[in-house]
Amino acid sequence: MSEQSPSTISFIIDKNSISIFSIILQQGFKVFAKVGSSLESMLCDQFALPPEYLSNRIQTIFLDGKPVDDVTSTMITDGATLALSAAMPGLVGATFRSGGALSVFRSSITHREEEEKSNISAQGMITLKLFNLLVSEIGPAFLERGIWVETEIIKNLIEEKKTEGKTVFKSLKVDGREIGPDEFSRLNWNEGQKLIEVTVQIEK
Amino acid sequence: MDKILRINVSAEGGPTALEEGLGEYAGLGGRGMTSGIISKEVPPLCHPLGKDNKLVIAPGMLSGSAAAVSGRISVGCKSPLTGGIKEANSGGQGAQALARLGYAAIVLEGKPADDTLYKVFINKDGVTIEPDNSLKMLGNYATVEKIKAACGDKVCCISIGQAGEMKLSAATVAFTDMEQRPTRHAGRGGVGAVMGSKGIKVIVLDDTGMGMRKPKNPDAFKSANKEFVAGLKQHPVTGEGLPAFGTNVLTNVLNEAGGYPTKNFSTGQFKESTKIAGEALAQIEKDRGGSATQGCHRGCVIQCSGTYNDKDGNFLTKQPEYETVWAHGGNCCIYDLDTIAMLDRLDDDFGLDTIEMGATIAVAMDAGIAEFGDGEAAINLIKEVGKGTPLGRILGNGAKVAGQVLGVERVPVVKGQAMPAYDPRAVQGIGVTYATTTMGADHTAGYAVTANILGVGGSVDALKPEGQIDLSRNLQIATAAIDATGMCLFIAFAILDQPKTFQALLDIINGFHGLSLTADDVTELGKSILSKERDFNARAGFTNKDDRLPEYFKNEKLAPHGVTFAVKDEELDQVFNW
């Protein structure tokens, strides 16, 4: 076990402990996706979000740090960073809302479609960030499906939670093998390996 | 609410109280009342701490009634920070108590003969004013404790801390919340210094025996209020987002947009933002037995506030707001929520504006007084202000003074007041508002309904940058009107999205006052308030040159988008052309 750096980690956690992944979901995680498709198609067809959830709930969207107004014409390319949020309060919240009447307030940083370099359909990897209400609403589905996170982040998370052992992690499998809390600190993390695949099952 | 209480602090033998009818101020409330009195009665060229300035405290038109979210209060004066007219808005129990006691305003006027401190007690039987030098240089928390011991735990306090007594330009006026803690502040522009200059430490309001204000048309009022509450509850922002995470829910979004002013406005993103965002804050509050969902006054159905406990589960402060977490956090590169909460507590206790102080400490850090990211140093700097050391007094007079004394060019102020938590290079429309509002850089001016609902100044073309001017104008008009009602500005989203909820708001005002106001009348109300404020500032010597952002926003590119503030001066000059 200790010879090889883990490449996949699966957690089973109690539903009350889901918040330990909240920061990871906000800071950003990576997922494989078919790029070269529209934002709407990626979210609804590939990530299986209901179209009404996209139109009613996800009201603030950033692509590479720029607010997006039109989900149908915006194309996603390999390596993109996509941040999703519910509607935000106040004037500035309204300013960042997709297609909102106040979008003129941030026109200089608004995402424009012509900036996209390519819309060739291919497999790629994107970074996804989830904020506020979306963390608990759609975060678990991404965690269950599997996400890629910087190895360092998972190493720190396990380190931080090791004393709480089984109360947080009901089960932890490294490369398919169940390990106990006593083995947490003996995991051999490979400094050179940037990403690790993480899946999280939430015990109902 | 049919009388005004005037307290003349110049009178021989100590302050005297005089009640008078509303006269020409009838029908005004909140910002409408404060700006009405200041623009009419205060000579614009007077010294803000002198005998001719007045401090006006006015509940909103609907405060004290059963209307939901209507307990906001306005504090107005000539600002010692900006030199112009000021309205600072606060939550807390003050609006409801004052309105139920029948006062549309308290006006503090004159100049005391000596430095005796006074406390004012108001109940259903009238007004008592007594000297009480035992309150000298007490913080707001200790002041309220003393009042509680003497008057019980039901009264509401309007007080100043050490900063107000020292007449510092970042001093606030504090209002106690539902738990009788001095956590709600009329924060901006140094209103606390003006209260200090009048020698009044605390105003105690006891509304025992006073009922709720009654509407003229109870049935119409009641059904409109029901509709209004339903509208707020059903909207995802006022019904879910704000109650769950508070205003600090904005941190992640602003940071993602590259508009989160970091390290004294030198960059638009803070690497550690998720550690201090609303999501993390709410989690800590819940884990420590505090609360992430609480109102700042009775009758708030949105409840964007909360309680922040320390590591041992003891109350430390109310949930710090987005602007506070930014000012003391990201803007100073501090990412420890316990440190930020402690700074919030100290600000509340000394009676200091959290936005001004965070901006000032960042300027001091830029000058090398402390390292960016050094939370302990930030706490010590605020303590210097509370103690009134020479450095503390410099910092307590705000970012502009600190920048001048410490030789810093990057000082983010307009009309002497520090900018809040949105970089105007990334969100240029906010920059238009910062530049042109009568208040000095202020994010709440323009925090309201859009042109599309109020229909002022025509509709806005979202694709043209010039649209920002029209939009900023319309928002400032709408905000001035909402500030007059006593409604919290966070109702904006629900009335923006749901025409029925906007209509319900009009119906509440009409049902309560027996009026038949239309959206156009609301627009006219907002315009008339702004006109009075602009006129005051013009007479105080302000010109269009004061409606500008500091030069560096035009020259220094903001990462990550590499943007500068590009709205032209001539365009800014068009904001008030209606």
Ligand code: SF4
């Ligand atoms: S929404 Fe927040 S700020 Fe507004 S009245 Fe309620 S608690 Fe106070």
